[in-house]
Amino acid sequence: MRDIAVVGFAQTPCVRETDGTTNGVEMLVPIFHEVLGGLGLTKSDIGFWCSGSSDYLAGRAFSFVSAVDAIGAFPPIMESHVEMDAAWALYEAWVKLLCGEVDTALVYGFGKSSAGQLRRVMAMQLDPYVVTPLWPDSLGLAGIQARMGIEAGLWDERQMASVAARSRAAAVSNPLAQLSGSVEVSDLLATPYVVDPLRRHDCAPITDGAATIVLAAGDRARELCERPAWITGFEHRVDSPSFGARDLLGCASAVAAGKAAGAGGVEVAELHAPFTHQEIMLRQALGLGDDVVVNPSGGVLAGNPMFAAGLARIGEAARRVHDGSASKVLGHATSGPLLQQNLVCVMEGRE
Amino acid sequence: MRPAAVVGTGQTHHAAKRLDVSMAGLCREAIDRAMADAGVDWPDIDAVVLGKAPDLFEGVMMPELFLADALGAVGKPLLRVHTAGSVGGSTGNVAASLVQSGVHDRVLAVAFEKQSESNAMWALSVPTPFTMPVHAGAGGYFAPHVRAYIRRAAAPEHVGAMVAAKDRRNGALNPYAHLKQPDITVESVRASTMLWDPIRYDETCPSSDGACAVVISAEPTSGRAAWIRATAMRTEPTTFAGRDQVNPQAGRDAARALWKQAGITDPLSEVDAAEIYVPFSWFEPMWLENLGFTDIGQGWKLTEAGETEIGGRLPVNPSGGVLSSNPIGASGLLRFAEAAMQVMGTAGEHQVDGARVALGHAYGGGSQFFAMWVVGQEKP
Amino acid sequence: MGFDYTRSLGPTLGRFLTDLRRRKVTGIRGSDGRVHVPPLEYDPVTAERLSEFVDVASTGVVRGWSWIPEPLEAQPLDRPFAWALIQLDGADTSLLHAVDAGSPDRMSTGARVRVRWRAERVGAITDIECFELSDEPSADPVEADEVTMVTTPVHLHYTHSASPTEDPFLRGLMEGRLIAQRCPECSKVYFPPRPACPTDGVPTTDRIELSDRGTVTTFCVVNVPFLGQRIPPPYVSAYVLLDGADIPFLHLLLGVAPEDVRMGMRVEAVWKPREEWGPTMQNIDHFKPSGEPDAPFDSYSQHL
Numbered sequence A: 001m002r003d004i005a006v007v008g009f010a011q012t013p014c015v016r017e018t019d020g021t022t023n024g025v026e027m028l029v030p031i032f033h034e035v036l037g038g039l040g041l042t043k044s045d046i047g048f049w050c051s052g053s054s055d056y057l058a059g060r061a062f063s064f065v066s067a068v069d070a071i072g073a074f075p076p077i078m079e080s081h082v083e084m085d086a087a088w089a090l091y092e093a094w095v096k097l098l099c100g101e102v103d104t105a106l107v108y109g110f111g112k113s114s115a116g117q118l119r120r121v122m123a124m125q126l127d128p129y130v131v132t133p134l135w136p137d138s139l140g141l142a143g144i145q146a147r148m149g150i151e152a153g154l155w156d157e158r159q160m161a162s163v164a165a166r167s168r169a170a171a172v173s174n175p176l177a178q179l180s181g182s183v184e185v186s187d188l189l190a191t192p193y194v195v196d197p198l199r200r201h202d203c204a205p206i207t208d209g210a211a212t213i214v215l216a217a218g219d220r221a222r223e224l225c226e227r228p229a230w231i232t233g234f235e236h237r238v239d240s241p242s243f244g245a246r247d248l249l250g251c252a253s254a255v256a257a258g259k260a261a262g263a264g265g266v267e268v269a270e271l272h273a274p275f276t277h278q279e280i281m282l283r284q285a286l287g288l289g290d291d292v293v294v295n296p297s298g299g300v301l302a303g304n305p306m307f308a309a310g311l312a313r314i315g316e317a318a319r320r321v322h323d324g325s326a327s328k329v330l331g332h333a334t335s336g337p338l339l340q341q342n343l344v345c346v347m348e349g350r351e
Numbered sequence B: 001m002r003p004a005a006v007v008g009t010g011q012t013h014h015a016a017k018r019l020d021v022s023m024a025g026l027c028r029e030a031i032d033r034a035m036a037d038a039g040v041d042w043p044d045i046d047a048v049v050l051g052k053a054p055d056l057f058e059g060v061m062m063p064e065l066f067l068a069d070a071l072g073a074v075g076k077p078l079l080r081v082h083t084a085g086s087v088g089g090s091t092g093n094v095a096a097s098l099v100q101s102g103v104h105d106r107v108l109a110v111a112f113e114k115q116s117e118s119n120a121m122w123a124l125s126v127p128t129p130f131t132m133p134v135h136a137g138a139g140g141y142f143a144p145h146v147r148a149y150i151r152r153a154a155a156p157e158h159v160g161a162m163v164a165a166k167d168r169r170n171g172a173l174n175p176y177a178h179l180k181q182p183d184i185t186v187e188s189v190r191a192s193t194m195l196w197d198p199i200r201y202d203e204t205c206p207s208s209d210g211a212c213a214v215v216i217s218a219e220p221t222s223g224r225a226a227w228i229r230a231t232a233m234r235t236e237p238t239t240f241a242g243r244d245q246v247n248p249q250a251g252r253d254a255a256r257a258l259w260k261q262a263g264i265t266d267p268l269s270e271v272d273a274a275e276i277y278v279p280f281s282w283f284e285p286m287w288l289e290n291l292g293f294t295d296i297g298q299g300w301k302l303t304e305a306g307e308t309e310i311g312g313r314l315p316v317n318p319s320g321g322v323l324s325s326n327p328i329g330a331s332g333l334l335r336f337a338e339a340a341m342q343v344m345g346t347a348g349e350h351q352v353d354g355a356r357v358a359l360g361h362a363y364g365g366g367s368q369f370f371a372m373w374v375v376g377q378e379k380p
Numbered sequence C: 001m002g003f004d005y006t007r008s009l010g011p012t013l014g015r016f017l018t019d020l021r022r023r024k025v026t027g028i029r030g031s032d033g034r035v036h037v038p039p040l041e042y043d044p045v046t047a048e049r050l051s052e053f054v055d056v057a058s059t060g061v062v063r064g065w066s067w068i069p070e071p072l073e074a075q076p077l078d079r080p081f082a083w084a085l086i087q088l089d090g091a092d093t094s095l096l097h098a099v100d101a102g103s104p105d106r107m108s109t110g111a112r113v114r115v116r117w118r119a120e121r122v123g124a125i126t127d128i129e130c131f132e133l134s135d136e137p138s139a140d141p142v143e144a145d146e147v148t149m150v151t152t153p154v155h156l157h158y159t160h161s162a163s164p165t166e167d168p169f170l171r172g173l174m175e176g177r178l179i180a181q182r183c184p185e186c187s188k189v190y191f192p193p194r195p196a197c198p199t200d201g202v203p204t205t206d207r208i209e210l211s212d213r214g215t216v217t218t219f220c221v222v223n224v225p226f227l228g229q230r231i232p233p234p235y236v237s238a239y240v241l242l243d244g245a246d247i248p249f250l251h252l253l254l255g256v257a258p259e260d261v262r263m264g265m266r267v268e269a270v271w272k273p274r275e276e277w278g279p280t281m282q283n284i285d286h287f288k289p290s291g292e293p294d295a296p297f298d299s300y301s302q303h304l
């Protein structure tokens, strides 16, 4: 197989609300310029384009169609779209590069969660016959999972708050973060429940944002980037949608994806964990020891642009290879309720 | 890039309302047929790709998630593609790339639409703010461009009716088709109600519930294989200053890349059957030109001469095409699967004799997304 | 954005929801012997179609829960309640539903609950109004007709804000002016303006004002009524290329019989009364023929 690497990454600031349209154009134009400019490329140098977004998040059909305006897609481009987090668009682009037809790909994701009521919108992902009609909200579902873990002795509220505190502290060095700062665990624990047993800090914020990654193959990657983040394992799996049938604390799909991608020995992991307890779960599922630096960007608890956040995790992880601060890293993305679907991308720097 | 082949195809009986099944049941009807056709079982499938048009049609956000059990995807990679009306074609191409890249050996591609869960016209016409609500669904969007084609090509008015009559008669040969109208005539089409002038009722696609599935494999799993000789996808913006909406460059570019990759220099002579996405009759001559089967302005002459009938020089939509069945998200994969069936010799009553090379074509959005493949009997 | 989706159920879900209407709960046996409630159509382990229905009780035990202090629109209860995974007696997997416990202090994992049946049942998961804390059996089954369909209302609320590029355009409309934008790279004039030039991917920053006259490039006559239509058919939906613009847009054409509309026809805007103006293209009520001679085909053939 060809060697393929992440060579470029850019993302918008994570903010509570942008004034742009839900098709993402205003968010995408500047980050396309940033990522292509940084690599000395123009749009005509890109062989394949792939994006991830959601019509239900945008509140309109075909929201990804107008997003193509941000590219300036004429002459026509080779392009595809997944109705998933853009981390899966990156996967599709990686496969396209493996086929050998093109040498470069630009992947992007965008989400303007502020347009709708995210807790209710996400109920549309559930079984439409016997679950969605009850309108279970995303926080209510996560609260069940968190309590099951607490009662099983897998974590407690203090550990959950510690995850939040560490995330915000790490985000201080991330100028694009939405939430950052120094907070005391005891202060966090003194706040009221939003959805018992979850407090505000246990839940990722509502964020508008977008992210983009450029992939390149072989020598092209070496030309474009001093230290490419070579993809050595890229895997994703899905679990049963039935909350009753699947082990909600085991996260089998993350375990399988991590094992197949070769997660062992990573130094840095960016995990897409929208709730504090899910970061603890994912650490366990991916076999990440205490020596692994988790979410040095702050993770999605510091800013969670839906449908771009998973891609941004891979970009943040790749950045540690680009800047030489790590040699083996992991980016993770999730999709679906309660970590139903999980993707792991392992990347390495080479001397 | 290693070779990959379609080794099994399956589709549902398409109908306006498949009220006897759930969404899962609809998908499985196609999947079970495709897997039986390929002679494979669930452990043989490495990954699943699901294609579907907007989530608003069924009112489920990312329905592949709740369908994971029915898709046999639990514990496996599951991708969801959405490229508007071309999505069925993109689904085939993405599934092919998973095998061609060497990532997987056998992949299941599935596409469906259950339009009876809502009303497609509604989902397409959800007013976007600050715009003028004069659209009338897809027909209202495409009719002005059809008018522009007729003017530019100086095409006689009956050509559209000829396409409709041919496709509906072909549909009558296809046991899975939604509309079966063996007795339809050019005159009866021309006598049908004018909906979006210049498009008549009988020249428009139906709204269908349906699904399609194909198994794509690196090695044959049964006696038959339709080898994928080329795939192509191209996109351009919906509208821009100076855009040619009748003969979009994205379609021309995709076709050029496709023929080149397949080693085809004269498509009209070298392609034995074509399944082309024709939701409104006039798109047959428009796409014949766009695909390079004829010169600009000449597509309608091929149709008028009867050369696109089964038995003609280039049979187009022997299955009855989108004009006979239109489960939107699945329509593109149906074109791709029907092309493979022609090459595998499994098309039954609508089989084109001796078909060795066939085209599957899909487009979507405002004629801006194109996905195509060429399949053949010979391993590349 | 609201719509009532009509869902056909198929044999498995149809049986489950029919039984709910009859105040009975039915599960299904999976390939590994587990009884799933709600019944799964396809096995999560083998993907095989499941068919062995199993009656389960309408009482069970809480396996996990969270507390919703402020219920959201359309949730089962409008007072604080618990979401819970409930394993019914006779089932091996849990069902998600609401528990009307009154206070989180009364909720616990392991708590016994029973179904509170809705008085008017239609064959839907909401026939279970909620669960309540109790160890007593629920009301007995009754007769009811089979259901094969379920209607699911979906109502979601979105705020579509005007973007910075749309803003001058919309403010112009409020004053009866048509503000277009020119792309700094290709010099094409876009009306309505776009967040980015679709061929160059750069913001179109240059503002220019256009007249309200133009040419019909192409059109169709809409004869078909459809759900959500705002104008009764028949009417002409025409692409109008404003003088000075490089792209046509769709609008309504009136003041001429549909059969007399021509490609190339010259038209002008008919504005609504000023007091009805808002930030919308609907300030132009429609276009009508201006009486000028038709534009030659070559003048608009590049805009088809």
Ligand SMILES: [Zn+2]
Pocket: C183, C184, C185, C186, C187, C188, C197, C198, C199, C200, C201
């Ligand atoms: Zn431009």
